[in-house]
Amino acid sequence: MSDEQNHPLYEQDRAITDRLLAAAEPGSDDVVDLARLLIRYDGFPGAADIRDDLSKALRLWGLSRQELNGRARALWESGHRPGSGQQEAVGSGFDTADQTGP
Numbered sequence: 001m002s003d004e005q006n007h008p009l010y011e012q013d014r015a016i017t018d019r020l021l022a023a024a025e026p027g028s029d030d031v032v033d034l035a036r037l038l039i040r041y042d043g044f045p046g047a048a049d050i051r052d053d054l055s056k057a058l059r060l061w062g063l064s065r066q067e068l069n070g071r072a073r074a075l076w077e078s079g080h081r082p083g084s085g086q087q088e089a090v091g092s093g094f095d096t097a098d099q100t101g102p
Contacts, residue, residue: 004046013037017050020057028075029082034058035072038065 007013016033023030034057041051058068 004048005044007041007044007047007050009040010047010050013040013047013050017053017057021053021060023057023061026061028080031068031071032075032080032082034061035068038068 020034038054
């Protein structure tokens with residue numbers, strides 16, 4: 001019996017990790033995502049493929065873990081929030097602003 005665990009966010013995190021590996025020049029969201037996923041999977045007993053690929057992305061970007069964390073911290077302190085450049089739908093999708101009335 002294996003001691004490896006399946007992470008409940010594996011599929012979502014795998015897609016993010018693949019995006020990070022493809023980023024030649026990391027954007028703000030990439031920096032924040034890599035930093036948080038490195039924390040999430042640090043010491044996790046499973047998902048070795050994700051841990052290895054996160055380390056690979058860090059090497060490809062030419063950053064140390066300390067440099068990455070410093071950049072992520074600076075982004076958070078400046079008010080950056082992941083996806084802040086995108087508008088996401090929230091709620092049921094019913095838009096009361098489109099209604100006509102008195």
